Amino acid sequence: MGKTIAIAGAGHGGLIAGARLAAQGYDVTVYERKKDRAALGYDWEDAVDFKIFAECGLEPPKKETYSFNGDMKYYNPNLKAPLAVLSHGTGSAVFERKEIYDVLMDNAEQSGVKFVWGVEILGPVTDGLRVTGFQTTAGVVCADLVIDSAGINTPLRKNLPVCCNVDRDYGYGECFYAYRAYFNKIPGHEPDIPYEIFLMHQGERGISWTVTKEDYVDVLIGRLAPMSQKKIEDTLAEMRDFSPQIGETLLRGGSQEQLPVRRPLSVMVCDGYAAIGDAAYMTLPMTGSGICAAMRAGVLLADTVLADKDEVYSKETLWDYNRKYILHFGQHFAAIDILKNIMLCTEVEGVNFLFDKGIITQSDISFGTSKDSGGMSFSDMLARGMRGISNLPVLMRTAGALTKGGGVKKLYQSIPSTYDEKAVLKWKDEILAATPLMIR
Numbered sequence: 001m002g003k004t005i006a007i008a009g010a011g012h013g014g015l016i017a018g019a020r021l022a023a024q025g026y027d028v029t030v031y032e033r034k035k036d037r038a039a040l041g042y043d044w045e046d047a048v049d050f051k052i053f054a055e056c057g058l059e060p061p062k063k064e065t066y067s068f069n070g071d072m073k074y075y076n077p078n079l080k081a082p083l084a085v086l087s088h089g090t091g092s093a094v095f096e097r098k099e100i101y102d103v104l105m106d107n108a109e110q111s112g113v114k115f116v117w118g119v120e121i122l123g124p125v126t127d128g129l130r131v132t133g134f135q136t137t138a139g140v141v142c143a144d145l146v147i148d149s150a151g152i153n154t155p156l157r158k159n160l161p162v163c164c165n166v167d168r169d170y171g172y173g174e175c176f177y178a179y180r181a182y183f184n185k186i187p188g189h190e191p192d193i194p195y196e197i198f199l200m201h202q203g204e205r206g207i208s209w210t211v212t213k214e215d216y217v218d219v220l221i222g223r224l225a226p227m228s229q230k231k232i233e234d235t236l237a238e239m240r241d242f243s244p245q246i247g248e249t250l251l252r253g254g255s256q257e258q259l260p261v262r263r264p265l266s267v268m269v270c271d272g273y274a275a276i277g278d279a280a281y282m283t284l285p286m287t288g289s290g291i292c293a294a295m296r297a298g299v300l301l302a303d304t305v306l307a308d309k310d311e312v313y314s315k316e317t318l319w320d321y322n323r324k325y326i327l328h329f330g331q332h333f334a335a336i337d338i339l340k341n342i343m344l345c346t347e348v349e350g351v352n353f354l355f356d357k358g359i360i361t362q363s364d365i366s367f368g369t370s371k372d373s374g375g376m377s378f379s380d381m382l383a384r385g386m387r388g389i390s391n392l393p394v395l396m397r398t399a400g401a402l403t404k405g406g407g408v409k410k411l412y413q414s415i416p417s418t419y420d421e422k423a424v425l426k427w428k429d430e431i432l433a434a435t436p437l438m439i440r
Contacts, residue, residue: 008031008146009148017147078352081355121150122134143272176261184215189245190212205224221239261287264329282294331413
């Protein structure tokens, strides 16, 4: 024992993996660009599965620090045919991000994880095909294993050698620029369902939402390109016309952040390296939410490292982490990525048509999140075809996407059981062919 683990960035998944390894005697250090732990986390809330804390062996935040999300309503661009997604009392718990970080940081520190604050990660250090550390503004960090938890734009993944077979960058349509802010609530205008999501809001590729609480309104505006302050203000003004409960007083938030909204990396490991969290695109493609996925991945990664009794941390020994993540979670996110892409590349009139005619349904909106979900049945496809026959091109594209989602899940399920480079690259190429970037 005594092997060194260097974690780039204090992401949720990296903290989980690091704490579990440090508790078993590994020398674990996190290198983070923020100045201290108080600076971690966006100034906003996030919905997570309450069970995640028990799964990771953690005590959850105190009861008074969270609430529960309920039903949701999805609007098409013309706002005329919303779809209600009912939680039936099983909505996710809503926590302040900083409260979640407090739990993760306390656990990491108590487990023996060390932290170096205020350093920028500049890029990987390699020896042949192996990642041996990374360069920072404070110097070179050497390690037996590098865990990349440095977010969507991590300099480690972006600068890996091509021969590592890890996709280094994302494309247009695979990243949201999300403005998030909390405003005072104007009484007397509460919607029937407090969580409202607007698809292709203002006819643009992206989403917006309002979550109306007792004394404030949570607003998000997400687009595929950065937004100017004027663009944000104009969008807020239009949102207030439809949702007059949104007040003018900014209570907190107001920043614009980048979130991955694409399928996960098919290959997320190489010799001496493993990506996790946003660095591996472990988010729900419709919304960019990925805390639970990252935390669960942290458990899988730590278990894989602990099982490597020879302590080589090669792509062969790390593959079990890669494979289990894809099978347990990644295949479902990949399926919903197909629907997200078809929605974003369909013209506004086509999206309205899909909602107005009942071709997109409540089950499609949550498609890919259930282990039992798959493509459309023949009878379902036939029924939708009868409703959508007046716009056959849009119908065919949508039916193809929904059916393709089930096929993509099956393809992800065929991930090689062990790392054989020829088999892995063949599988990766099949995924790329089945999930082309649809946004242009």
